[in-house]
Amino acid sequence: xxxxxxxxxxxxxxxxALSDALTMTRRNLRYWWRSPEExxxxxxxxxxxxxxxxxxxxSAMVVPGGxxxxxYLLPGLFGMTMVFGLVNTVAAVVTDRARGVTDRFLTMPxxxxxxxxxxxxxxxxxxxxxLVVLIGCGYLVGWRWHEGTAAALAAVGLLLLLRFALxxxxxxxxxxxxxxDAASVLYPLVLPFAMVANTFVPPSLMPGWLGAxxxxxxxxxxxxxxxxxxxxxxxxGGSWMTEHALALAIAWPLLLLVVFAPLAxxxxxxxxx
Amino acid sequence: MSTLTxxxxxxxxxxxxNMRRWVRYPAMTVQLIGIPVIFLLMFAYVFGATLxxxxxxxxxxxxxxxxxxxxxxxxxTVSASVQGTAISVAMDMHEGIIAxxxxxxxxRGAVLTGHVIGSFLQTLxxxxxxxxxxxxxxxxxxGNVAEWAAAIGLICPFxxxxxxxxxxxxxxxxxxxxASNLPTLLVLLxxxxxxxxxxxxxxxxxxxxxxxxxxxxxxxxxxxxxLGTEIGSNAVLALAWTAAIGIAGYLWALRLFRRxxxx
Numbered sequence: 001x002x003x004x005x006x007x008x009x010x011x012x013x014x015x016x017a018l019s020d021a022l023t024m025t026r027r028n029l030r031y032w033w034r035s036p037e038e039x040x041x042x043x044x045x046x047x048x049x050x051x052x053x054x055x056x057x058x059s060a061m062v063v064p065g066g067x068x069x070x071x072y073l074l075p076g077l078f079g080m081t082m083v084f085g086l087v088n089t090v091a092a093v094v095t096d097r098a099r100g101v102t103d104r105f106l107t108m109p110x111x112x113x114x115x116x117x118x119x120x121x122x123x124x125x126x127x128x129x130x131l132v133v134l135i136g137c138g139y140l141v142g143w144r145w146h147e148g149t150a151a152a153l154a155a156v157g158l159l160l161l162l163r164f165a166l167x168x169x170x171x172x173x174x175x176x177x178x179x180x181d182a183a184s185v186l187y188p189l190v191l192p193f194a195m196v197a198n199t200f201v202p203p204s205l206m207p208g209w210l211g212a213x214x215x216x217x218x219x220x221x222x223x224x225x226x227x228x229x230x231x232x233x234x235x236x237g238g239s240w241m242t243e244h245a246l247a248l249a250i251a252w253p254l255l256l257l258v259v260f261a262p263l264a265x266x267x268x269x270x271x272x273x
Numbered sequence: 274m275s276t277l278t279x280x281x282x283x284x285x286x287x288x289x290x291n292m293r294r295w296v297r298y299p300a301m302t303v304q305l306i307g308i309p310v311i312f313l314l315m316f317a318y319v320f321g322a323t324l325x326x327x328x329x330x331x332x333x334x335x336x337x338x339x340x341x342x343x344x345x346x347x348x349x350t351v352s353a354s355v356q357g358t359a360i361s362v363a364m365d366m367h368e369g370i371i372a373x374x375x376x377x378x379x380x381r382g383a384v385l386t387g388h389v390i391g392s393f394l395q396t397l398x399x400x401x402x403x404x405x406x407x408x409x410x411x412x413x414x415x416g417n418v419a420e421w422a423a424a425i426g427l428i429c430p431f432x433x434x435x436x437x438x439x440x441x442x443x444x445x446x447x448x449x450x451x452a453s454n455l456p457t458l459l460v461l462l463x464x465x466x467x468x469x470x471x472x473x474x475x476x477x478x479x480x481x482x483x484x485x486x487x488x489x490x491x492x493x494x495x496x497x498x499x500l501g502t503e504i505g506s507n508a509v510l511a512l513a514w515t516a517a518i519g520i521a522g523y524l525w526a527l528r529l530f531r532r533x534x535x536x
Binding site for chain 2: 048052060188191192200201206
């Protein structure tokens with residue numbers, strides 16, 4: 001009969017937790033590797049948006065200040081892809097639960113934090129892959145960054161920070177929703193969140209009340225900050241939120257993390273009982 | 274009882290089964306009807322001023338752009354609904370229920386007919402909601418009762434034609450997950466036509482494609498009937514495309530359905 005050795009010291013516990021988290025990350029990444037159509041499907045909407053808004057509607061789109069619309073558009077699509085990642089996280093968590101995988105994990109001597117950290121880190125790796133593909137497509141359609149590599153990496157960092165915060169929202173929502181059927185309704189709910197922002201057009205061109213909602217959208221802060229860091233055109237004469245986009249692009253995700261990471265952990269622990 | 278009467282009765286039973294599925298799995302119905310409404314609101318309020326100003330001509334401001342937009346959204350509603358048909362047909366194929374039906378004394382065509390009529394009714398519900406929301410946000414038509422009837426008389430056969438094509442897509446799909454891939458192209462066609470911006474405002478190659486693809490003449494005919502814009506030869510082209518898609522979809526679906534099941 002095999003026995004499980006319980007780690008006693010704090011460093012030992014940390015080492016085991018990290019090892020478990022790495023195993024969980026590998027498991028989640030292997031799942032995507034074996035079903036690449038899911039990865040392609042998740043990127044379909046942003047890639048179609050590049051073509052639709054870059055070419056089909058691009059000629060009819062007017063950015064105040066007369067900037068090139070594609071230059072304005074691409075950072076918005078990067079942000080939108082990070083937001084749509086939320087749906088993938090929810091779907092993965094709900095599917096694991098529906099298939100009994102979550103219950104199986106709960107019976108194993110694995111820390112809750114390791115299971116959730118594995119999910120979060122795998123989703124961040126996937127978000128990086130999404131961004132690599134989108135930035136490549138951006139280059140193909142004529143988008144460029146103009147502020148040097150360090151600023152561009154900082155912009156990517158902000159996008160990944162938003163995605164990381166939304167992963168915890170996704171884990172929590174995925175644990176609350178019981179059926180995959182309910183999870184599929186999320187897409188029409190996330191779509192307005194991604195579009196009522198400065199993704200495609202400046203909020204100043206929307207009706208007053210909608211423009212205010214778009215300005216306050218956490219995604220707008222990230223998109224405005226990445227436009228600034230990439231050196232892409234921003235709309236002149238913005239509001240207080242636009243002026244402080246960089247600070248808000250850090251503050252909003254941190255706020256989401258502070259609220260939803262503990263909620264996700266608590267919800268997962270509740271599943272144990 | 275005649276063969277035709279039995280087939281009609283079996284089709285009615287299959288229709289009831291499909292409608293019960295809507296009630297038990299409302300998520301897909303909400304999604305298929307919800308997304309066109311979301312796109313209507315997004316394009317009207319988020320992009321309306323920009324596209325209205327950028328296009329000039331038929332879409333001078335947000336109000337004018339809403340009028341220009343609605344016929345495109347109506348056709349998008351039709352194409353979004355048929356995506357659900359492909360998925361539900363694929364579900365039936367891969368869950369083994371079709372194999373079960375094959376062993377029963379029911380009309381072969383009734384299974385598919387039930388799907389088509391069910392999808393068509395779902396499309397009508399979606400269209401009613403989309404037109405209702407359009408009127409609420411400021412869509413104003415100068416079409417009379419006869420013109421509205423003509424527009425509906427064109428949309429309905431086009432919807433049935435696309436549904437038969439979607440049934441064929443569903444039968445052809447290798448899995449339920451991939452069943453929505455081919456119909457997604459149908460959802461994209463209103464965007465790549467004159468649904469959201471005039472075809473002549475598109476880049477050269479795309480403008481040519483937009484002019485000759487099946488959705489553009491239907492959209493332009495509906496737009497002409499509801500808004501009084503010029504229809505020209507679009508009505509004839511729309512009817513020709515409807516007939517071609519309907520016949521091709523129907524024959525393809527029947528051929529795929531009659532194949533012996535793979536063991």
